[in-house]
Amino acid sequence: MTETAPSLPVLYSFRRCPYAMRTRLTLKYSQISVELREVKLSQKPNDLLALSAKGTVPVLALTDGSVLDESLDIIQWALSKRDLDNWKLAGQPRFCKDAIELITQNDGKFKNNLDRYKYADRYPDYPAIYYRQAGERFIQELDHRLSIHPYLVCEQLSIADIAVLPFVRQFAHVDRNWFFNSEHKNVINWTLKLMETPLFQFIMKKQKPWNSGDEPTVF
Ligand SMILES: N[C@@H](CCC(=O)N[C@@H](CS)C(=O)NCC(=O)O)C(=O)O
The missing domain is CATH 1.20.1050.10 (Glutathione S-transferase Yfyf (Class Pi); Chain A, domain 2)
Structure with a gap:
């Protein structure tokens, strides 16, 4: 029997976008693997627009079907999973x-x-x-x-x-x-x-x- 790879959250990103950069920093720090889809802002993929009509990056599509299309929401979500150095400043x-x-x-x-x-x-x-x-x-x-x-x-x-x-x-x-x-x-x-x-x-x-x-x- 062939095993299928577990599906990952999908991140639509643009390398030089500062909002996308901060989400990639946090996802990597939180050790959350994602499928990265690099977007050309002049040619946004239909899959991205179908997830979020705003047409901005970053967008994170989670495996449960929910969609986060604000960088700060993605950051909060990632830190809620793992925040070993307390970037959230919890307790302060x-x-x-x-x-x-x-x-x-x-x-x-x-x-x-x-x-x-x-x-x-x-x-x-x-x-x-x-x-x-x-x-x-x-x-x-x-x-x-x-x-x-x-x-x-x-x-x-x-x-x-x-x-x-x-x-x-x-x-x-x-x-x-x-x-x-x-x-x-x-x-x-x-x-x-x-x-x-x-x-x-x-x-x-x-x-x-x-x-x-x-x-x-x-x-
Ligand atoms: N408030 C949004 C802003 C995201 C945003 O404005 N991203 C820019 C790229 S840096 C974008 O996608 N702009 C759309 C465009 O240029 O067509 C967030 O924090 O995620």
């Missing part, structure tokens, strides 16, 4: 609240300024530097935090670092020369340190875009 309600507030700021105001800085030609009301300076206010806050402890919320790596890092990386990459020579030394060191970890290197490996019928890529 003050830090936990702070982490959530920081992620909200990141996903809201900072992401907004980041988009305008990155795609300044689409927002001609102001030059790119205007949006960069607006985004820098968040970077300054992070820098201040990192002058007090090695991670964003406290002495340990947490969900806040993982959720925010991919966006700071994107901010840095708009003009690397400016960023890595800027005054934000604590943020620069934190970014470089985290990006050099085996976990980060692993989740950034190149993937070829998925097509229906492809052999599954286990991640």
Whole structure:
């Protein structure tokens, strides 16, 4: 009798999407295997759109048929399965609240300024530097935090670092020369340190875009 491989949750992802990056970081950390489907945003697969009409990545289709189409929901789900280093900051309600507030700021105001800085030609009301300076206010806050402890919320790596890092990386990459020579030394060191970890290197490996019928890529 031939045995069929157990089916895995399916993650629709885009390698350079910061929302997808933070979910891949967490799924890998939580030791949850998924079938990875790399999506081309200009050519979204019908299977993805059938699961979530929003048409954003990441989307995680669980084996029980449920679908998570918000990165923070995927992160919470993964951490509820396994969180060996307590990224959730369980038992530390003050830090936990702070982490959530920081992620909200990141996903809201900072992401907004980041988009305008990155795609300044689409927002001609102001030059790119205007949006960069607006985004820098968040970077300054992070820098201040990192002058007090090695991670964003406290002495340990947490969900806040993982959720925010991919966006700071994107901010840095708009003009690397400016960023890595800027005054934000604590943020620069934190970014470089985290990006050099085996976990980060692993989740950034190149993937070829998925097509229906492809052999599954286990991640
Ligand atoms: N709130 C969503 C946002 C996801 C999102 O906006 N992803 C972008 C890529 S980074 C996307 O899929 N955009 C759709 C598009 O570009 O067509 C989440 O946290 O998962």
